Each structure stands twice: as structure tokens, then as C-alpha cells.
Amino acid sequence: MKLQRPDLVHPVRDGREHSLRILRFFTSRMTLALRVAVLTTAAVAATLTLVSATIYVTVRSEFQSSLDDSMVRRAQAGVTADLGSLFAGGADPGALALTDIKVIVLRSGRGVLLGTPAVSNFPIQFIGLPEREVSLGQTTQSIRTAMLKDTPYRVVAVRSGRGEALVMAQSMESIDMALKRLQIILLLTSAIGVALAGLAGWAVAANGLRPVRRLTAATERVARTADLTPITVTGTDELARLTTSFNAMLTALDASQTRERQLIADAGHELRTPLTSLRTNIELMGQATGQGGRSLTEEERAEIMGDVRAQLEELTTLVGDLVELARDEPVRRNPEPLDLADVVTLAVSRVRLRALEVDFVAHTEPWMVVGEAQLLERAVTNLLDNAAKWSPPGGTVRVTLTDGTLTVADEGPGIEPADLPHIFDRFYRSQEARTLPGSGLGLSIVKRSAERHGGTAEVSSTLGKGTTFTLTMPAAPTI
Incomplete structure (x- = not known):
């Protein structure tokens, strides 16, 4: 089994994590506007770099392709004009130097046609394996770049006859100078573009984040002064x-x-x-x-x-x-399936013991719900206590549970129409109820219990005939 040094197990991952830590260190100290400006600048810089590189590579390729096509055409024209015979007859190939073109006829890969001293000055760097293969008939033409005194030359060789090749070399110095000028232009353009992008990104971020700064100031104001005045909304974004x-x-x-x-x-x-x-x-x-x-x-x-x-x-x-009403959380302590009829029956039995002067008539049908039995029993008990409190001696309280709807009807004096909308409010007590015992919280607990279990609590009343409270509970989901 080959053992590994602990410090060399994951050098790449460790380096990446170190870089991320450094990046998080710097970005955590930047404002949001500065981060937006930096990201904008980086994105524009990457785009301009990619575009500039594409332009440079495309232009260089076009220059080289154009030069190659031109030299191949001239070499083929030289073969057609039989430059090899002209050199053998005493023509001076050095005259072509006036056009910045060097020409030589290579025979059988071993030497040149010697006719004038100028031919012997043809640089040996321009004669290589590709050109010899063309003279030997192994290939029809070759194109390559050769260096002479730090100056690049494009060398083209074409077959000029049996065992012969016409080789031309032309300096690429003008093309290199043009490409260098293009590099400078692209670098300057990219630098100016990145600078403008940074300024624009900062301006856009500073202007666009003004509502965020306003929100920040508002939250700081709320934390400092507890002033909950809403702030002005501008725009629709x-x-x-x-x-x-x-x-x-x-x-x-x-x-x-x-x-x-x-x-x-x-x-x-x-x-x-x-x-x-x-x-x-x-x-x-x-x-x-x-x-x-x-x-x-x-x-x-x-x-x-x-x-x-x-x-x-x-x-x-x-x-x-008060403790019960102070809870705002939904029912989630011990919710369980239970029969609401059992809860109503138990509540009626308990209230009967302390309301001996009132007769309770109960009719219940099974109705399964999901909730907390203690909270539901307290709500039902509050309804029954309220009905017993307002019922005259010997009166009857009718309790009915059918299809999840619990009704508790008494024979009391009824509730004034002005008091009905507030009957479930905390501590609300009508003028008549202020002389009776109670806290004004019982019916609030009924409404809160119904809402926590997804139900509703309603009241209807007729003066002189009594009041009916209705508690509706949703059924337990069937499995």
C-alpha cells in the first residue's frame, strides 16, 4: 500500500479553498455598490479580452492567408515563366531583392542552379526538409515560416519541373509591424473600455442602490427610534x-x-x-x-x-x-385526530355541575377533527358558560353538533345590534355585561381556537328571544 504525505493529498483543492478565502476576505470589506462596479468591470474586461483576442487572431490569420495565396500565385507564375532556365542562362536572381523577394531553384534536394554570384547568397535557413521534399517530388508545395536575423520570412516552395523546386521567401516584417500596431490599438481600446465600464458600473450601482440605502436608513431609524412610519415608494421595479x-x-x-x-x-x-x-x-x-x-x-x-x-x-x-390569548402560534403542540362530539359531551357535563338552574339539551353527531382537545374543550366550555350566564333560571340551552357545525342557543335577553360586531373582541363587554362576573376574554378565546383549527365562529341574536353561537370545524383529512 502506497502512503501519501498529508500535505500533498489535495494540493489543488487546498489552493482553491485558499483563493476563495482570500476572495471572501476582500469582498466582505466592499460595499454593495463597489461589488457591483467591480463585477461589471471584470465582466467587461473579460468580454473585451475575448473580443480583442478574436480580432487579433482573425486579422493575423487573414494577413498570413493573404500572403500565402499571393506567394503561391507568384511562385506558380515563376514556374510558368521558367525562372530556372533564366537563371541557368545567366539571369541575376538578386534583382528580385528589389521587390523584397528571395528566389532560388532547388534541384533534386542537393543544391541550387549556380549561374550568378547572387544565388550563392540565398540564406541556408530557407532550404529545409519541406523544400527538399518538394524538389524530390514527394510533395507538390510547402509553406512555412523561417527566422533570419530576428526577422520572420514566409517561405513557399512549388515544383518547377522534374527534380526541381522553385523556392520563394518574403519578409513578414511589415505584417508584424501592422499586428503590433493592432495590438497597441486593441490594448488601448480595451483599457479605455474597462475604465468606462468601471465608471458606468459605479454610477449605475450608486444610482440603482439608492432605494436600498433608503431602506437601510429606514431600518436603522426603526432600530434607533422605534418609529414605524412607512417610507415613500418610488417606481415599480x-x-x-x-x-x-x-x-x-x-x-x-x-x-x-x-x-x-x-x-x-x-x-x-x-x-x-x-x-x-x-x-x-x-x-x-x-x-x-x-x-x-x-x-x-x-x-x-x-x-x-x-x-x-x-x-x-x-x-x-x-x-x-391572558396567557391563552398571548399565544399567536398555530396549533402544533399535540394535534391529534379526535371526535368533536366527545369534546362537546364532556364540556356539557362539566358546565351542568356549576349551572344547576339551567337545563342543557344536547344532540351531537360524530365529527372527526384534527386538533388539540384541551383548547377545543375550553372554547366549547366558554360558549356554554356564556349561554348559562345569560339564560334565566329554568331556561334551556340547546347544544347541537351536526356536520361539523356546533350551535349553542340560549333563551337570554339577546345582544344589542351595536354590540354584535365586537362580541369576539378582547375585553369587550356590553353595557349589560359589566355588572356580571367575567373578564371579556372568553369569546375571544372561542374565536382564536376556531381560527387555529381552520374553523370559524359566528353569532346571531334577537332581542328578547336569545342568542345563538355557531362554531364550524373542518373535518379531519381521510387517509
Whole structure:
């Protein structure tokens, strides 16, 4: 088994992770506008680099292709004009140097046609294997680039006869100079384009992110001053939608704080009455048992203790109702399939024990729901207690559960039409209900319980004939 050094197991991956850490270090210290400008500049730089490289390669290829075609045509024209015979007859090939073209006739791959001294000055670098293969008849023509004193030459060889090849060489210095000028132009153009792209990217980012900066300032203002005033929305783009959503969040937060303040104020008001009464009774008992005070009779003591117990029960109920209403989460503690008819039957049995002067007539049909039995039982119990409280002695409360709809109808005096829209509000109590015990939270808990289970709670009433509460619950999904 071959062992590996721990520091050489994944050098590529380690290097990539190191580069990513460096990139995250620098980008984390950039503003969003600067990041947008940098990314824009990098994208434009990459595009211009690709375009410039494409242009340069295309132009160089076109130059070389044009030169090759031109030299091949001239070489073929020289073969047609039988330059080899002219050289053998004493013509001076050095005269072609005036046109920056060097010409030689290569025979059988071994030498040149010597006729004049100029021919012997033909550089040996221009005679290589490709040209010898053409003279030997192995190929019809060859094209290549050869260097002479740091100057590139394009060398073309074509067959000029049996065992002969006409070789031409032309300097590419003018083409190289043109390509160098093109390089400079492309570099300058790319640099100017990248600079303009960076400036444009910064300007666009700074202008486009103005709503984001406004949102940032608004959030900082909210965190600093707790001022939930919505900010102005401009435009219809994604940032405008973000601003609208932020304003909706501020509105919801303001409403939540308003409800919280109202709940605290109402709770304080409702708690003040039983606490004041408890303090009064306790002070009265303390004065009666103190030195020099008159003693209480057993009847008076029992009356005060009964009053204290009633106030403690009212206070306990009020605190429990407040805790229940303070929960805003949906039912997810212990939801389970259960029969709503069992919940209603149990609630009726419990309320009958403490409402002996009222007759309860219940008719229930099975109805499976998914929810929390304790919360549903409390909602039903609140409805029954409310009906018992308003029913006259000897009255009847009719409880019916059919197809998931629970109705609780009493024979009380009914509810004023002006009070009906507010009957499920927290701490709301009608003028007639203020003289009766209660916290004004029972029906709020009924509505909250129905909403948490996906149901509804409604009320209808006729003055002098009674009130009917309707609680509708969705059925449990069938498997």
C-alpha cells in the first residue's frame, strides 16, 4: 500500500479553498455598490479580452492567408515563366531583392542552379526538409515560416519541373509591424473600455442602490427610534416591491405593537378590579384581627372568605385567558385526530355541575377533527358558560353538533345590534355585561381556537328571544 504525505493529498483543492478565502476576505470589506462596479468591470474586461483576442487572431490569420495565396500565385507564375532556365542562362536572381523577394531553384534536394554570384547568397535557413521534399517530388508545395536575423520570412516552395523546386521567401516584417500596431490599438481600446465600464458600473450601482440605502436608513431609524412610519415608494421595479413589502412589515409590526399595548392596558384595567377588592377584604380582615379592633362574626368572616375565593377564581381565570390569548402560534403542540362530539359531551357535563338552574339539551353527531382537545374543550366550555350566564333560571340551552357545525342557543335577553360586531373582541363587554362576573376574554378565546383549527365562529341574536353561537370545524383529512 502506497502512503501519501498529508500535505500533498489535495494540493489543488487546498489552493482553491485558499483563493476563495482570500476572495471572501476582500469582498466582505466592499460595499454593495463597489461589488457591483467591480463585477461589471471584470465582466467587461473579460468580454473585451475575448473580443480583442478574436480580432487579433482573425486579422493575423487573414494577413498570413493573404500572403500565402499571393506567394503561391507568384511562385506558380515563376514556374510558368521558367525562372530556372533564366537563371541557368545567366539571369541575376538578386534583382528580385528589389521587390523584397528571395528566389532560388532547388534541384533534386542537393543544391541550387549556380549561374550568378547572387544565388550563392540565398540564406541556408530557407532550404529545409519541406523544400527538399518538394524538389524530390514527394510533395507538390510547402509553406512555412523561417527566422533570419530576428526577422520572420514566409517561405513557399512549388515544383518547377522534374527534380526541381522553385523556392520563394518574403519578409513578414511589415505584417508584424501592422499586428503590433493592432495590438497597441486593441490594448488601448480595451483599457479605455474597462475604465468606462468601471465608471458606468459605479454610477449605475450608486444610482440603482439608492432605494436600498433608503431602506437601510429606514431600518436603522426603526432600530434607533422605534418609529414605524412607512417610507415613500418610488417606481415599480423590484426595489419598489421590496420597499412596499418593507412598509407592509412596518404596518404589521405597528399593528402588533398597538394590539400589545391595548392588551396590556386592558389587562391592567381588568386586573385592577379583583386586586383592589382582594386588598380591601384582606385589609378588613387584618384590621378586625388586630389589637384594639373589633372581631368579626363567623358569618361575616365566611362572607369575606367567600368573596376572596370568588375574586381569586376570577383572577385565576383572567390570568389563564391572558396567557391563552398571548399565544399567536398555530396549533402544533399535540394535534391529534379526535371526535368533536366527545369534546362537546364532556364540556356539557362539566358546565351542568356549576349551572344547576339551567337545563342543557344536547344532540351531537360524530365529527372527526384534527386538533388539540384541551383548547377545543375550553372554547366549547366558554360558549356554554356564556349561554348559562345569560339564560334565566329554568331556561334551556340547546347544544347541537351536526356536520361539523356546533350551535349553542340560549333563551337570554339577546345582544344589542351595536354590540354584535365586537362580541369576539378582547375585553369587550356590553353595557349589560359589566355588572356580571367575567373578564371579556372568553369569546375571544372561542374565536382564536376556531381560527387555529381552520374553523370559524359566528353569532346571531334577537332581542328578547336569545342568542345563538355557531362554531364550524373542518373535518379531519381521510387517509
